[in-house]
Structures are given as structure tokens and as C-alpha cells.
Amino acid sequence: MQTLTVDLGDRSYPIYIGPGLLRNKELYSPHVKGRQVLIVTNETVAPIYLDDVKSALTDYQVDTVILPDGEKYKDLDTLNMIFDELLDRRHNRTTTLVALGGGVIGDMTGFAAATYQRGVNFIQVPTTLLSQVDSSVGGKTAVNHPLGKNMIGAFHQPQAVIADTDTLETLPLREMAAGMAEVIKYGLISDSEFYLWLQDNVAGLMSGDDESLAEAIYRSCENKADVVAQDEREGGIRATLNLGHTFGHAIEAHQGYGKWLHGEAVGAGMMMAADLSKRLGYLTEKDEHDLLRLLQAAHLPVKGPKDMSCDDYISRMAVDKKVLDGALRLVLLKGIGQAYITSDVPRDLLEETLMAYGAAR
């Protein structure tokens, strides 16, 4: 087992990474302060892992909420199912919520913990690669609104994250690839050494090698934690974590959310960001080619959907949440491992990139 501490002063917490962790009693007990626990999970995850987690929590009053599975249930109504159970079972302010599942479960459980009686503790037990490397660090919690994703939420840090690599054995390949997009992203934005390591180890990761996975998760969380520690509330540098995301959101929004996985859209989006960085003179042809091969080895798309035009991209990108007072801001690369933020992107170069990797004419 590896342990990484996310350093946020009095809100610091450990991430435990390795196989067989989710049934390890001793990882939970230091982080449960009261006598009550509510496990929040979904219909897909519950049959596989719920009993294991319960068996690690026999010392407490344990209640369970099983939510329907899917991004479309990440809303205020479904959130209310968590509050119903907490109140029905008389959970008090010392209760601890346990989020058992992927990013949707983590985001919703975290938001419920942020707002139940104005804030209670929670533990993340992420069961997808994406949630292990992404949502377990950063304290972002949220639900969606019909007019926008993650529009209602809070910053709320967990007491601990238990990232059990065994859970990835049951993960569908497409979701594994989607998680890899974020892993690769950390290399690109801030860790060229890790990026080289990924090129050497991508095959092992995709075939589920435990040790490689633990290493990739550790390095990803470490990179993200570094950025978050510098900028917990997303005023500046944290925005570099959105590499590929502005392009990616345009794809997701155009296709209708759920058709492409978020990580798949980010994969194609990173390719566009890299290509645009090359056109601006910051990356080499070889850099671009290496990324293409890495994304392909991770089973990720490298181009956007065939039916999207330049205008489709540009109009979608302009209403992205990251747009501040009207100016399109993009995260690009000055080199592998060196992300930067710019609102000064020549329209013709952007269109060339979209023509090369995204858009039909």
C-alpha cells in the first residue's frame, strides 16, 4: 500500500492506494469520528462491493443508500434521497458519509456531506480509475442542473480516500481508457518524467498490472495535489487541470452528454491542445506524434466526432464555464510538463487545429 498526504493545512487527508484496501477496517476507523456511517453507492457497484465495505464498518450504525447509476441522476432530486435517509435514520452532526463508486457518487456524496447540517465528514472509496486519479483530490463536489453540469456544489475535503486497485479489475475497458486520459493529462501539464514513464508502461496499465496502476494513481494524485495545494479555490494555476477540457466539453455538449465519455472527449481535446501548442511553436512534431501514440495505446480517441464543424466547436467553447467575462481562455503547453493559460489564441491557428483533429469543413 502507498499513502499520499494531500497537504491542505487543517484539511489535510491521506490517500491510501493499493490492492484489497476497501475491506480493510483499519483504514476507515481513524476517520470515523462518531458512531454513525452512511454508505452511498449505486445499483451497479452495490452488488460487487457493498458487503465488503460493510464488513469493514461493523463497529458503527451503518445505513445505506443505493442510487440509480448514471450522470443523468446527478441532480438535486437524487441528492435528496441521501438527505432522506440521513434524516430518517436520525444521523447527527458526527456522522460520516462513505462514497462508494465512481465520480458521480463521489461528487454527490461529497456535496451531501458538505451541506447536511452545514457540513459533516466523508470518506471517498472511488471504484473507477477516473475517480481515483481525479475526483479524489481537489474537494470539488456538485450536482448538475438541467442548464449546466456541476452548477450547484461546494468545496469540501474528504477525511480520507481509499483507492483500491482491485476495483479496476471489474471496470469496462472504455472507462479504463477514460481514466487514462486524466492520468496522461498530469504528465502533460506538470510532470515530464511521469509522462515518459507512462509511454513505457501504458501496456501494463491497460492490462491491469497492480503495481503499475498504484504507481500511476499515486503520481497522478500527487501532481493534482500539488496544484490544488497552491490554489484550493481555483483562482489561478488550478485552471491548468483543464487541459483539453474546453475542447472536450464542446464535444460532450454537441454530442449530448453521455455519448462520449468525459475522458474520451478530453483525450481528443488534449490532442487538439497539443496541436495548437505546436502551431504556436511550443511543441515539436515528435511531441505531437508521441502523444498520438500514447493516446492510441490507451484506447482513446485522438480526433473529435466526424459531424462537428469549426463553428460547432467555437460556439460551444465560448459558453464553457471557464470563460471569464467573454474571453475564451485555453490551457495550452509550452512543452511537455509545462501547461500555461492564455486568452490570446489566433483564430486562424485554432481553426487549423480544429480542421486537423476535430472538425469537418
Next chain:
Amino acid sequence: MQTLTVDLGDRSYPIYIGPGLLRNKELYSPHVKGRQVLIVTNETVAPIYLDDVKSALTDYQVDTVILPDGEKYKDLDTLNMIFDELLDRRHNRTTTLVALGGGVIGDMTGFAAATYQRGVNFIQVPTTLLSQVDSSVGGKTAVNHPLGKNMIGAFHQPQAVIADTDTLETLPLREMAAGMAEVIKYGLISDSEFYLWLQDNVAGLMSGDDESLAEAIYRSCENKADVVAQDEREGGIRATLNLGHTFGHAIEAHQGYGKWLHGEAVGAGMMMAADLSKRLGYLTEKDEHDLLRLLQAAHLPVKGPKDMSCDDYISRMAVDKKVLDGALRLVLLKGIGQAYITSDVPRDLLEETLMAYGAAR
């Protein structure tokens, strides 16, 4: 105009107190950082004050949400009307919400501000005495759940509070009295000098004297701010602000919320807390009598409803939110201006108090 600064480090903010403030442009502009403002108010307040507030905000994109009036609408569904408007009108992260109304509007607008895009700014414009002295300090925001009041919420501090004493001219007498309950409470728990001042000035306050009202609001907010600055997240001393509230909640819960106003229930509850403190040897007969007269002069009830038995009180008090791990904790007085918290209350004395001021046999 008086200005009080609530000192909370980088979350410090001013409270402006005096007549004619809500149409004063210069009180808003330093606290609006972006170009968008959403005014949240209700059907009762809008016809009287909405245009005045709008006239002070002509430099911005101003949108408005008018919610139905009443505690029963303080729920997630009504909250969503605020999010609908924010998203429909494309408010971004730099938007500022303005809460124009009483405690319900303040709590809901504050919670919407705490959670819209994970937190935006807001300004309180409280239009009742209760909200001017109570909810404008402390950063507590919330909505109700069918199984409990204020069960879903967050701590979120406003950028500024604009307490216009003119708004009290249109306030019904019962609501004025309910606000006075909290004013008297501040004297009782931490400010014996203010308590004496209240005894001398209660008549002027109840007849709407501007200068006395501004003074009472200032001293109340100052006292509350002192407590909150010591204990922003309610771990310890902040609980003294609940003097009379555990008894009061029992009354409200038994009667059905809305029949007695919260302040009325707190009035009778403070009388019970004082009586119990006397039985414990901490207050004199004269202290008790003085409080009785002060509450009566403020048009507040001094006894609970006739149909409540001792058991009705005790069973309701045991499920109050402030109960920690099963022990009933009460805020009592060691003297006028000296509140303390105890979980060591002899059952027979509690019953004697309930017999004297609350309960039918």
C-alpha cells in the same frame, strides 16, 4: 448611519445600520465585484422595496427572482427557482446575489450563493428586526427538509449587510416582538449593560424610534459577532446563542411550525431558561421578575402553550438538533449577561420549571 465590522479575517464584512440605506448606491458598489446582480425577494417584500433596491443597482445587469412568502417554501424546490434564474440569465462566477427580505429569504439566498458554481458573493438586505439582528451575523445559510428545519445548508459569509431601519415601519407588531426576543437574548447571554439599556428603552423600540432601533441592532450584531468570531463553525461558545431555543423548538415542533413565531417561542423559552437558572441558584427572584416585565413590554409570550405537558416538552427537547450523542444540553444563565452550557440538569427542577412556565400537568 452606524457601521459595524464583523471580524472574520479574510471573510470580514461590514454591517451598515440606519434609516434610508437600502436605496443608497454607494453601500452596494464596493461589494459587487462583477457586472451581474440577482435580487432574490418574496411576494410580500417586492411591492414595497424592490424598486428602491433596483434603483441603487443601475450600473449592473440586474435580474430578479420573487419567491412565494413563508417558511413552508424554504425548501430545495424553491431554492431551485434561484438556480433556474441564475442559469437562464447566464450569471457567471462573479455574480452577486442580493437577499431582500426576512430570515427565510436571507437563509435561502445565502445557501444559493454558497452553492452556485461552488460559491459566489452575496449581500444581505434584511427587512425584519429578526433578520437584522440574527441572520445577518453568523454566516449560517440553509433550507428545510420535511424531516427537520435547516438540515441542508452551509456556512457562507456575506460581503455586506445593509440593515435599513425604515423597513421596520412596515413590519407587523408580532414580527417586531419576535425580533425583540433575540435582541433581549443578547443582553441575557453576554451583555448586562445592554440588558439594562433595553429595560429603559423597550417602549421607544416598540414604537419604532429610529435611533433606539439602530442602537439595539448595533449592540445585538456586535454581541453576536463577538461570539461568532470566537467560534465560526459552532464547536463551543456559539451554542450559547441558543438560549431559550431548545424549549422554543419544543414549542414550535409541538404546535406545528408556523403557529407560534420562532421569536415568540424563544421568548417563552428564555423565561423557562431563566426560571431553571433561578432554581439552580444562579438568578434572583428579581432577575426573573425583570425579565418577565421586559418580555411583556416587548409583546412577547412568557409562558408556553396551554396544551403542552412536561412529557411533550421533554420528548421534543430530546430530539433537538443540539443534542449530542443522546445527552440533553441546555443553555442557562449564571447571572444576567453570563450564559453557560450544561448537560447536567436535574430532572425534577426541569419539571418544576415546565410546570411554572410551560406545561399543563
